[in-house]
Amino acid sequence: MVEVKLHDIGEGMTEGEIIHYFVKVGDTVKVDQPLVEVQTDKMVAELPSPASGKVKNIVVDSGTTVSVGTTILVLETEAGKSVVPEMEMKLEEAVPKKSEASTTQPQQQAPAENKGEKRFIIAAPYTRKIAREFRVDINEVTGTGTFGRITVEDLYTFVKKRDEIQSSKEMKAVSNKVIEEKTEPTQEIQKQDVQNIKETKEEDVLPFRGRRKQIALKMTKSFYTIPHVTHFEETDLTELLSYRNDLKEMNLNVSAVAFFIKAIAVALKQFPVFNAKLDEDNEVIRLEKEYNIGIATDTKDGLIVPVIHHADKLSVRQIHDKLKELTKKAQEDKLTPTDLRGGTFTISNVGPLGSIGATPIINHPETGLIAFHKTKKMPVVMENDEIAIRSIMTMSMAFDHRVADGATAVAFTNRFKQLVENPKIWPIELA
Template sequence: MEVKLHDIGEGMHEAEILNYFVDKGDRVQNDAPLLEVQTDKMTAELTAPAEGIIEEIMFQPGDVIEVGTTILTLRTEKKEGERKSEGEPVQKRKSPIFRVKASPHTRRLAREHDVDIEKVEGSGKGGRILDEDIFSYLENKEYDEHPKADRNAVSNAPVKEAEKGVETIPFRGRRKQIAKKMTQSLYTAPHVTHFDEVDMTELLNLTNHLKTGSGRMGGKKVSAAAFFIKALQLSLKQHPVFNSKLDEEQEVIKIEQKYNIGLATATEEGLIVPVLKHVESLSLLEIHQQMKTLTEKAQQNSLSAEELNGGTFTISNVGPLGSTGATPILNFPEVGLMAFHKTKKRPVVVDDEIVIREMMNISLTFDHRVADGSQSVAFTNQFIEYIENPHYMFVEMT
């Protein structure tokens, strides 16, 4: 039986082999983990489709293969003479790392440090073991026999070559896949970025009132980013060309009927974009809560394939990092991406008077094959109107 790389995510074409959990000749049970792969969006495990014996392994860790490629072969039927003598134990690979809650990345980290992950106490939700738990375990143990068991073993951490005075960072895994996707996007879609600014004063007053006010809605924390997402959804409804994908083969622009907003999120392994689904049917409070959950799962590398697929438009909230402007690369094949930059107090003219307002820069990158500059201005102006007058959103919500 051939075990092939199957599509574990929308738009996936290839993946890098990170690690095998089996060797040639191993007997595996149905649904037992065979190997770990890295796509441009996620780390995932491939499991055995049936019980059998590993016959051949075709590739090595680090190899990049396309969807549909046979990775290994599995012999599933017993032949005469293969039965083991009575009393001889059946070969089974002990894999305690799969009996605890932990992401593939955390499991790999435990293996690299020779840590029995079953002995590690998880600090995550539901007892999930996080990367920090592995490091804490190492710090509390005497590892004299493993002097290299330190944070430099993390796949993308800097490694110094002392003899040359050169510092290197491995270019593989998610970092490599991100590079390929960014290159594809930049060289396929002609990028244009439109810049503008938005007065955040009224919106920040509203979010503060919801947080500190009294009454039934008092003490409700709703982030400004939740309002950004709702304002974008309402703006996309009125300017649907930015909620579309170009199908060059069919020569059509496909307007999406749902509003699934990708949340560009920085993690230790690189950028990842979980998708907040069906924003049009969510309240502001639901948007805030689901956004927080997705971001936490992204940091823990525990997102499912479903949570990484189906985006129609992406946001990048880099303001908290101190950004004042950027020209982001599209999350191809989406048509638009809006970045929110730092909010700071600035003197502005309002009704012929100079006043201090909370101002934020925004940048909209779009695919110039699909949309024009005038459309980007109209779309951005619509978004700005909602943010500067947040009560308008409540009128438009269904």
């Protein structure tokens, strides 16, 4: 017998709530198979089985909060098999050491298992959680990690291929129906959507596919992969807006966002850690050599991020022209793969919509994103203690805390502020 106890899962927890069990009394389980899902004050985690055997007794009911060390359930283990009593078995202990690799490889090359047969799965608890959310049988996913470990990237690759296959089948079925009835494809698809909505009796629905579904996949991946931290700041745009008005009188209309993008490119050169991507497999932070700024753009089909390439080498006016071009192409759904590829840092200009603050999600696998919020006039105490009306913009910067720290983020935004608040220094700084 082995007692499965609630143990500290590394968050300094003292207690947890039993959300639900994945097994019932009488079920046969294998090592590392999820047994129960626990809610702590910081996260939801799965507790895997420490040994193979049969569930003898479930001691604690779902919905109960228990302290660390409390026995949750009891396993009846197979005779002669070793047991790890308090679930201290770690992933590394279940994986052969490098010295054993030569004896392990032939076993991995054994004939494939029969279809539908359960196989030993190496995957982190949150990877399994995402698999359940997207209704994926994790046994069907091929792992690319060490010794076949299933990573989050493996899971999203699987989901993307599955959805593409399903979408292809749906489109083929619709096309066949269109040919039979001799109607236009777009009309038939619209009729089908309308019919589906009409058949819904108790609730209204919207299609969850295409770009909307891809946005969901990418946002979920970023949220589960990156430990986000959001830094808030205020920026005085009074001098920059005055400078823009002077340019307008010279028939030079340049948007404030074009200045922001140029200032971001300059600041990134001084703080390259935010123009980087984390390569966990090789344990390095790769500093990108190009400065390609993604522009989060709202379209009728959802959020999309076209990229201004080599922003550091473009003038403010060239950035303005490129920004207009990409925005128009995005609204008309004419962006090319090149327009969407290669981003190293992203900005989101939500101020015109009325936003005063947000905690944006990073465009994975980038390290940072800045959102520019509403600019409004307000009284400000100046250095000489006089009160003046200034145009103040709020902004929020989300960054990957695995790659950078808060002090570096503050220094980065301070450099950005210095540039946009003092346009007169641009001829010196950008020369």
